[in-house]
Amino acid sequence: MAFDLDMIKGVYTRMQERVEVARKVVGRPLTLSEKILYSHLWEGTPSQVFERGKSYVDFAPDRVAMQDATAQMALLQFMQAGRPQVAVPSTVHCDHLIQAEVGAVQDLKNAEDKNKEVYDFLSSVSDKYGLGFWKAGAGIIHQVVLENYAFPGGMMIGTDSHTPNAGGLGMIAIGVGGADASDVMSGLAWELKMPRLIGVKLTGKLSGWTAAKDVILWVAGQLTVKGGTGYVVEYFGEGAESLSATGKGTICNMGAEIGATTSIFAYDAKSAAYLRATDRKDVADAADAVAGYLRADDEVYADPSTYYDQVIELDLSTLEPHVNGPFTPDLAWPLSKFATAVKENGWPEVLSVGLIGSCTNSSYEDVSRAASLAKQAVDKKLKVTSEYTITPGSEQVRYTVERDGFLDTFAQIGGVVLANACGPCIGQWARHGAEKGEKNSIITSFNRNFSKRADGNPNTHSFVASPEIVTALAIAGRLTFDPRVDKLVNTDGVEVMLDEPTGMELPTRGFAVEDAGYQAPAEDGSKVQVLVSPTSDRLQLLEPFAEWEGTDLKGLKLLIKAKGKCTTDHISMAGPWLKYRGHLDNISNNMLIGALNFYNEKTNSVKNQLTNQYAEVPAVQRDYKAHGIGTIVVGDENYGEGSSREHAAMEPRFLGVRAILVKSFARIHETNLKKQGMLALTFSNPGDYDKIQEDDSIDITGLETFTEGVPLTVVLNHNDGTTDTFPVNHTYNAQQIEWFKAGSALNIIRKSVGA
Numbered sequence: 001m002a003f004d005l006d007m008i009k010g011v012y013t014r015m016q017e018r019v020e021v022a023r024k025v026v027g028r029p030l031t032l033s034e035k036i037l038y039s040h041l042w043e044g045t046p047s048q049v050f051e052r053g054k055s056y057v058d059f060a061p062d063r064v065a066m067q068d069a070t071a072q073m074a075l076l077q078f079m080q081a082g083r084p085q086v087a088v089p090s091t092v093h094c095d096h097l098i099q100a101e102v103g104a105v106q107d108l109k110n111a112e113d114k115n116k117e118v119y120d121f122l123s124s125v126s127d128k129y130g131l132g133f134w135k136a137g138a139g140i141i142h143q144v145v146l147e148n149y150a151f152p153g154g155m156m157i158g159t160d161s162h163t164p165n166a167g168g169l170g171m172i173a174i175g176v177g178g179a180d181a182s183d184v185m186s187g188l189a190w191e192l193k194m195p196r197l198i199g200v201k202l203t204g205k206l207s208g209w210t211a212a213k214d215v216i217l218w219v220a221g222q223l224t225v226k227g228g229t230g231y232v233v234e235y236f237g238e239g240a241e242s243l244s245a246t247g248k249g250t251i252c253n254m255g256a257e258i259g260a261t262t263s264i265f266a267y268d269a270k271s272a273a274y275l276r277a278t279d280r281k282d283v284a285d286a287a288d289a290v291a292g293y294l295r296a297d298d299e300v301y302a303d304p305s306t307y308y309d310q311v312i313e314l315d316l317s318t319l320e321p322h323v324n325g326p327f328t329p330d331l332a333w334p335l336s337k338f339a340t341a342v343k344e345n346g347w348p349e350v351l352s353v354g355l356i357g358s359c360t361n362s363s364y365e366d367v368s369r370a371a372s373l374a375k376q377a378v379d380k381k382l383k384v385t386s387e388y389t390i391t392p393g394s395e396q397v398r399y400t401v402e403r404d405g406f407l408d409t410f411a412q413i414g415g416v417v418l419a420n421a422c423g424p425c426i427g428q429w430a431r432h433g434a435e436k437g438e439k440n441s442i443i444t445s446f447n448r449n450f451s452k453r454a455d456g457n458p459n460t461h462s463f464v465a466s467p468e469i470v471t472a473l474a475i476a477g478r479l480t481f482d483p484r485v486d487k488l489v490n491t492d493g494v495e496v497m498l499d500e501p502t503g504m505e506l507p508t509r510g511f512a513v514e515d516a517g518y519q520a521p522a523e524d525g526s527k528v529q530v531l532v533s534p535t536s537d538r539l540q541l542l543e544p545f546a547e548w549e550g551t552d553l554k555g556l557k558l559l560i561k562a563k564g565k566c567t568t569d570h571i572s573m574a575g576p577w578l579k580y581r582g583h584l585d586n587i588s589n590n591m592l593i594g595a596l597n598f599y600n601e602k603t604n605s606v607k608n609q610l611t612n613q614y615a616e617v618p619a620v621q622r623d624y625k626a627h628g629i630g631t632i633v634v635g636d637e638n639y640g641e642g643s644s645r646e647h648a649a650m651e652p653r654f655l656g657v658r659a660i661l662v663k664s665f666a667r668i669h670e671t672n673l674k675k676q677g678m679l680a681l682t683f684s685n686p687g688d689y690d691k692i693q694e695d696d697s698i699d700i701t702g703l704e705t706f707t708e709g710v711p712l713t714v715v716l717n718h719n720d721g722t723t724d725t726f727p728v729n730h731t732y733n734a735q736q737i738e739w740f741k742a743g744s745a746l747n748i749i750r751k752s753v754g755a
C-alpha cells in the first residue's frame with residue numbers, strides 16, 4: 001500500500017548522523033525516544049539540549065494519519081494552504097462513522113448510504129492531494145497503520161488519541177488535533193513540549209491465561225488515568241522482547257488511557273517478523289542495518305533510573321490476567337480479586353455482552369487465542385448465553401481469520417462479526433434496549449470504558465480485559481467466573497473446565513486479503529475535483545480568512561465576558577455537534593454556548609449592544625458580523641483548556657471575533673488562535689478584567705508596530721463616556737505576527753506556494 005521505502009531509508013540515514021551528534025550535544029547516552037526525537041528536529045542536526053518537560057521543540061514528523069471524523073476539518077484546512085500535494089505521506093481511514101447494528105455487511109451498506117457525502121469528499125480530496133484513502137470497511141486506522149505504515153524509528157502524528165498504537169513497531173506516534181495535521185501536511189513544523197520519560201522494565205515471560213493486554217491493564221492501575229501526562233512510556237527488558245509486535249501495539253495503544261504522550265518499544269526480532277509477515281521485508285532489512293539506533297543505548301538499559309524520569313518494573317511471569325473497570329480504565333483488578341469486587345460492589349454479575357476486537361485487540365494472535373476458547377466451548381458442549389461480538393481491526397485480519405476458520409468457530413457459539421470499524425467502541429452501537437437504561441454488565445477487549453461510551457446507557461457497567469478473558473467470561477455468562485479455577489456445567493450436566501488459550505502470533509499460511517479497501521491517489525491530482533455539495537449541511541469548503549487591514553482595531557463590541565472555567569467544550573461543544581465538524585458555518589452555531597456570561601450568570605445569553613436585547617451568543621455575533629462590527633471575547637484563567645479541537649479557534653474567527661482577551665490561556669488553544677490569525681491577548685494586570693463593562697466599545701492599539709515582546713494597549717470606551725486604558729500582553733513571535741498579518745498561518749503557506 002505504497003509505504004515509502006525511500007522515505008524510511010532517508011530517516012535511517014539522518015538518524016545515524018543525528019544520533020551521534022545528539023549524544024555529544026546532550027553529553028550522555030540516549031534513550032530510544034530521545035534518539036527518535038532528536039533525529040526528527042525541524043532544525044535538522046541537533047545543536048542544543050532540549051529540557052524534558054520544559055522546552056518547546058519543533059519537529060518534522062514523517063507521516064500523518066487521520067480518521068474520518070477528524071479528517072474532514074483537517075483536510076478542509078489543508079486545502080487552504082494551496083499546495084498541490086501533501087508535504088509528507090498521509091492517509092485517511094473511514095472507520096468512525098459506521099454504526100454496528102446487525103452485522104458487518106448490512107451495517108457497512110447503511111454507513112455508505114448515510115455518510116456518502118463525507119466519504120465522497122474524503123475520497124476525492126485524497127485523490128487530488130496525494131493521500132492514501134482507506135474506504136469504509138477497510139479497517140480501523142491504528143490496525144491499518146500498524147499493518148502498512150508504522151516503521152521502527154519513525155515519527156508520526158495522527159488525528160486520533162490512540163495513534164500511539166504504532167509504538168508497538170518502535171515509532172513515536174502521537175495523537176493530535178486536525179489543525180496540527182493540516183500544518184504538517186502543509187509543510188509546517190509541529191511543536192511539542194519535550195516529553196519526560198517513564199521506563200517500564202519487563203522481565204519474565206507471559207504464560208497461560210495472561211496476555212499483552214494485562215501488561216497495560218496493570219500499568220494503568222499503577223499510574224492511573226493521569227500518571228502518564230507529559231511522558232513517553234518506553235518499555236524494555238527481556239520481557240519486552242518476548243512480546244509479539246501486535247501485543248506491543250496493544251500496550252502502546254492503551255497508553256492513551258494513562259494520558260501518555262505516547263508509548264514505545266524498541267525494534268527487535270518480533271518487530272522484524274511482523275514486518276516480514278505484513279509484506280515489508282525491505283523495511284525489516286533497512287531496520288536491521290541500523291538496529292543499534294532503534295533501541296536505547298546499552299548504558300540506559302543497564303542503569304535505567306539514571307536516564308528515565310521514573311522507572312517501574314513488572315515480572316511478566318507473575319502477572320495475572322486483569323479486568324479493569326467499571327467506568328474507568330485504571331480501576332485494575334487482578335482476576336483472583338475480581339469476583340469478590342463484583343459481589344461487594346453490587347455490579348451486575350450476569351454478563352450481557354462480551355465484545356472482542358477493536359483497534360486495541362484484533363491481531364491474528366488475539367483472534368486465534370479467543371477462537372481456541374470458542375472451539376473448546378463447542379467441543380465441551382457448553383451453551384453460551386452472553387451475546388458475543390467480534391470487531392476485526394482490518395480487512396486483512398478479517399479475511400485471514402475467516403480463511404483459517406476462526407470466524408466459523410465464533411459463529412458456532414453465536415458470535416456476530418461486526419464491520420471492520422470502531423462501532424461499539426465509540427458509541428456507534430445501535431444496541432437494542434439500551435434506551436431503557438437498565439443496569440447491566442458488558443466486557444470488551446477495547447481500551448476505554450467511560451460511562452455511556454459504548455451504548456449511551458449510563459447504567460451499563462463496562463469492563464476491559466484481554467480477548468481471552470472476554471471470551472471466557474462470555475462463555476460462562478457471568479463476571480465472577482475465573483477460568484483458571486472455576487468449572488462450568490455443560491449441556492450433558494457434566495462439569496468441565498476451559499483449558500488455557502492457545503494461538504499463533506502470525507498466520508502460518510501468511511496473511512491474505514482479496515480487497516484491502518485501499519484507494520491510491522491519482523498520479524496527477526490537478527484535474528481531480530473535490531466533491532462537496534453546495535447544499536450539504538455536513539461539509540463546506542473553507543474560504544481563506546481575511547488579511548489584517550493594517551490598522552488598529554477600533555470600536556469592537558464586547559461579545560461576552562466569560563466567567564470561570566471556559567474549556568474548548570464550552571467554546572465548541574461536542575455531542576450532537578460532531579456531525580457538523582466538516583461544516584464551519586453550521587458548527588459555528590455552537591460557538592461559546594457553554595460559556596457563563598459574567599453579567600447575568602447564564603449560558604448562551606448575551607446582550608446585543610445593537611438592540612439592547614439578550615440573545616444566544618452565535619445569534620448576537622452573527623448580527624454584529626452582518627453589520628460589519630468586530631467583537632472581543634473576554635475570559636478568565638486557563639481559557640481554552642481541554643482538547644486540541646481547532647473548531648474552538650476557527651468558529652470565533654469565522655464569525656468575526658477579532659480578539660480573545662483573558663487572564664491566562666491553555667497553551668494549545670492560544671497557539672490554535674494564533675494559527676487562525678486571531679489576536680490572543682492576556683491582561684498584564686489580571687485585575688483589569690474587572691474594568692470591562694457590558695456595554696463597552698473596545699479599541700486595541702499598537703498593532704501597526706506589533707512586535708515580539710512589546711505589549712499592546714486596550715482602551716475601554718464605557719457607555720457613560722469615561723475610558724479605561726491598560727496594557728495587554730501577548731506571546732507572538734516574529735513568525736506568528738506574520739500569521740496574524742496574513743490572516744492565518746495557512747495563508748502564509750498559500751502565498752509561499754503562489755496559490
Ligand code: SF4
Nearest residue numbers: 162358359422425426
Ligand atoms: Fe478509537 Fe475505538 Fe476506533 Fe480504536 S476502535 S480508533 S479506540 S474509536
